[in-house]
Amino acid sequence: MKNLKLKLARVEKDLSQEQLALLVGVSRQTIGLIELGKYNPSLSLCLGICRALSKTLDDLFWVEQDSA
DSSP states (O other), rough: OOHHHHHHHHTTTTOOHHHHHHHHTTTTHHHHHHHHHHOOOHHHHHHHHHHTTTTHEEEEEHHOOOOO
């Protein structure tokens, strides 16, 4: 599942994937894979991303469960 909330928050902060990656100490490819939903970041990385984007874990990583 794509992480559109992360991408939107990054764009709102006017940061490229490369700039966000530098802020949190990972590669640009890692940020791209997280946004595409192809990489599950560690809790530590999630927190770093949240700090860099001034968001909470819920803001960026909470996934609503379908009510079935």
